[in-house]
Amino acid sequence: MMTFLNENQHSNRGLFLGSLSAILLTMYIKYVHYKRRILTDEYLKEVSIPKTIEEAHKISRKFMYQDFPFLGTKALEFGLFKTYGIPSISQILNGTGQLTHETNRRYDDTDILIREFTEHSPSFKRSQSAIKRMNEIHSHYKISNRDYLYVLSVFIVEPIVWAEKFGYRAVSPKEKIAFY
Numbered sequence: 001m002m003t004f005l006n007e008n009q010h011s012n013r014g015l016f017l018g019s020l021s022a023i024l025l026t027m028y029i030k031y032v033h034y035k036r037r038i039l040t041d042e043y044l045k046e047v048s049i050p051k052t053i054e055e056a057h058k059i060s061r062k063f064m065y066q067d068f069p070f071l072g073t074k075a076l077e078f079g080l081f082k083t084y085g086i087p088s089i090s091q092i093l094n095g096t097g098q099l100t101h102e103t104n105r106r107y108d109d110t111d112i113l114i115r116e117f118t119e120h121s122p123s124f125k126r127s128q129s130a131i132k133r134m135n136e137i138h139s140h141y142k143i144s145n146r147d148y149l150y151v152l153s154v155f156i157v158e159p160i161v162w163a164e165k166f167g168y169r170a171v172s173p174k175e176k177i178a179f180y
Contacts, residue, residue, distance in 0.1 A: 033168035033169070036067065036168065036169075037168065037169050040067055040169065043062065044172050044174055044175075047059060047174065048174075049173075049174055049177055050174065050177055050178045053122050054121060054122065054123065055178070056177070056178040056179075057121055057122055057178075058121075058178075059174060059175055059178035060118070060175070060178045060179050061118065061119065063159070063163075063171075063175050063178070063179075064118060064159060065119065067163075067167075067169075068159065068162075068163045068167055071159070071162045071163055071166055071167055072159045072162075072163075074162065075158040075159040075161070075162035075163075076114065076155060076158065076159065078158060078162075079154040079155050079158035080107070080110060082154055082158070083150070083151050083154055084099065086147065086150060088143075088144065088147055089143075089147055089150075089151070092141050092142075092143065093106075096141070109137075112130075113130045113133060113134050114130075114155070116129070116130030117130045117131050156179050156180065157179075159179070160175075160176060160179055
């Protein structure tokens with residue numbers, strides 16, 4: 001004989017399954033973070049404090065694309081958005097239509113160029129071409145050195161700040177040195 005659950009029993013079963021799912025997901029995430037932390041700790045014990053740009057790039061690349069891929073991306077996106085709040089920068093962007101008519105294209109172009117020199121070694125032609133192209137694009141505008149330094153510092157500091165604030169582990173001194 002089949003019995004049907006009354007509404008109260010059905011509601012309790014849903015609550016139980018939802019709670020169980022949340023607990024299992026939390027356990028899985030904690031396990032993944034634990035394993036990542038072990039791998040990262042082993043890696044950071046093996047590498048020395050970066051002395052060359054190649055060593056620094058290797059550490060920062062691992063940080064951005066293996067340890068904190070989501071946070072790294074969001075930090076750079078937020079950092080780009082943050083630069084729009086500087087009056088001299090937003091004035092240039094507004095004058096070119098980059099903030100009103102070409103928003104998606106500007107974001108995509110910036111993302112592609114930054115990825116080229118963060119994903120690839122500084123000695124690779126792709127990295128060098130991306131940096132050359134970025135300098136070429138910006139050379140058409142009167143941008144102060146102060147604004148260049150601010151934007152550069154935002155892209156260096158934001159991933160570290162976001163990882164410290166929202167990440168599953170602290171950022172190591174070697175990683176900070178690699179970024180700076």
